[in-house]
Amino acid sequence: MHTRRIAVIGGGIIGASVAAQLTANNDSHSVVLFEKESEPGTHQTGHNSGVVHAGLYYPPGSLKARLTRRGVELLEAYATSRDIRYDACGKLVVAHTEGQLAQLDIILRKAQANGVPDVAIIGEDAMRQIEPHCVGTAAIHSPHTAIVDYPGVTRALLDDVRQAGGEVRLGTTVSRISRRGTEQIVESSTGDEAFDYVIACNGLQSDRLAKRSGAGKYPAIVPFSGDYYKLAPEKAALVNGLLYPVPDPDYPFLGVHLTRTVDGDVTVGPNAFLSFAREQYSRLGFNLPDALQIASSSAFWRFARHNLGEALDQLRTANKRSFLSGAQDFIPGLVSADLSPGPRGIRAQAMNADGSLEDDFVIQRFDNAVFVRNAPSPAATSAMAIAEHIIEEILADDRLTKPGRNT
């Protein structure tokens, strides 16, 4: 039987999941994963909240809803089997006003339709049993929402790839995928190489590679940074799990939340702000080509026209006072000295030609290349299910999976 040569581009959690599933129990593929950095998981996978989302918010039937539930199942089983830190610490989505109660009902109905287990609306007293220091009028309680070490999961998956005979090429940038007959040519910093299939999971750079490879210009990536602060250890002890505000239904991000991490910290954040650099994490990060790409995008200006008010609101979230005020909504006794600057993450959020932000995951097939074009939160949670979806649904006719295989 012909050995199929498959290239995976991107060593974040999605690329690692795809490569691991392709190599597991399968000797009819040869798999090479290309990652431009010298370490895997250094971008979104290594700069996020570390939450294993349960599937509360996503429209029933969407890819996000479907792949999040399956993703949780696969991720929990994998982390447990590999002794990777995973803690089902639970989550509250806390309402502070009467007006937010209707919003809790909507979230509850979506969560139940999505099959989130044991989710319920609880009152103040029950809330206090779970989070004695948190204030609010009512909350959604999702007891199985968890936290995990995503970079640890990614490293373990890549160890699996190597052990199964796959190759992980760090420090190798792919510039383009071209075609020669039925072959896909991966053009990289180490030369050109022919494959039968290519699966591109390259996050913040996904639109650029797709466009250079002949796929459409849209959806295009608009980077949104998210800053975090950290609670001082004695104040972190006041938070048992995850405390989220009721999200604005018209806005794609979840709002400043208090998140326990597997390292024992509690982070406050992230806010969401247009970033003028895709992959720089200093607070003054600026990259000229990244900034010019935003400034010259007609879709971006359409977006800006419709979201000016929201953007000005977000400007106000850039200072420490607004993080403190977000944290005080949950734990009123906190003071400025309890917060110290934490990390920054940058989200790859896809935008359509009309300036709308793409809400669902977008995965496009173009010939024998697959491009993951929108995989924002909760795509770390869903990563293993996204990999399964690509292999078993998008490439189903090509039978890249063995019948009865169970990864």
Ligand SMILES: Cc1cc2nc3c(=O)[nH]c(=O)nc-3n(C[C@H](O)[C@H](O)[C@H](O)COP(=O)(O)OP(=O)(O)OC[C@H]3O[C@@H](n4cnc5c(N)ncnc54)[C@H](O)[C@@H]3O)c2cc1C
């Ligand atoms: C602030 C923030 C908070 C978040 N919180 C959560 C959360 O709590 N839970 C959750 O589930 N999700 C969360 N997310 C989303 C989650 O982190 C991402 O959806 C997920 O990590 C996407 O994985 P990825 O593999 O697609 O991307 P990445 O981790 O960004 O990996 C892409 C990789 O491709 C490589 N690459 C790019 N271009 C090339 C090229 N040309 N050649 C070779 N390699 C290339 C990059 O170097 C990178 O390593 C959050 C994201 C952010 C930014």
